[in-house]
Amino acid sequence: MTTPAPAPHEGLCAKLLRGWRGARSLNALQALAPYDRDRVLADAGLTDLTAPAVLRASHxxxxxxxxxxxxxxxxxxxxxxxxxxxxxxxxxxxxxxxxxxxxxxxxxxxxxxxxxxxxxxxxxxxxxx
Structure with a gap:
């Protein structure tokens, strides 16, 4: 399965949404060292509490x-x-x-x-x- 091409103008959240879908994505995020995970989430304006909902938001x-x-x-x-x-x-x-x-x-x-x-x-x- 291939990842869809990015839209010409998409923000970090959209890139995360496109690239990190479902449980596999959450597992990959959780596998990061805490400092790295916090930096990735902070860059996207997310927290450990909001990330699962955002990663599942296909709308x-x-x-x-x-x-x-x-x-x-x-x-x-x-x-x-x-x-x-x-x-x-x-x-x-x-x-x-x-x-x-x-x-x-x-x-x-x-x-x-x-x-x-x-x-x-x-x-x-x-x-x-």
Missing amino acids: VGALLPAAMALHGVNGAAVEQDRPDLMNDLQRVCALCRSARTCRHLLAEGCTQPEHALLCPNADTLDALR
């Missing part, structure tokens, strides 16, 4: 770009100018408990105000406009 790659577009944010520009902010957006999206509802709203063509009621990244996305 980020589809929902975050759609949400950014809906809110009028150029994701490629954010990735280029503020990769730290993109990592934070990805982490928040990965930890969101409303991914299923978000997917349905975006698929149905919701409005930005409708989506903003649900999205924990809404304030940040609106500030980026």
Whole structure:
């Protein structure tokens, strides 16, 4: 099985998500020396508590770009100018408990105000406009 090619503009969280899926990924992360694991997690804005949820979050790659577009944010520009902010957006999206509802709203063509009621990244996305 091959790993999919990276998107032209993707943050560290997205790279971790793409490259470290499931239990094997968590095992690899846990196998690192504590100092190295802490550095990898800190670089991605994660902790030992949040890493498992983020590594299992397959929805980020589809929902975050759609949400950014809906809110009028150029994701490629954010990735280029503020990769730290993109990592934070990805982490928040990965930890969101409303991914299923978000997917349905975006698929149905919701409005930005409708989506903003649900999205924990809404304030940040609106500030980026």
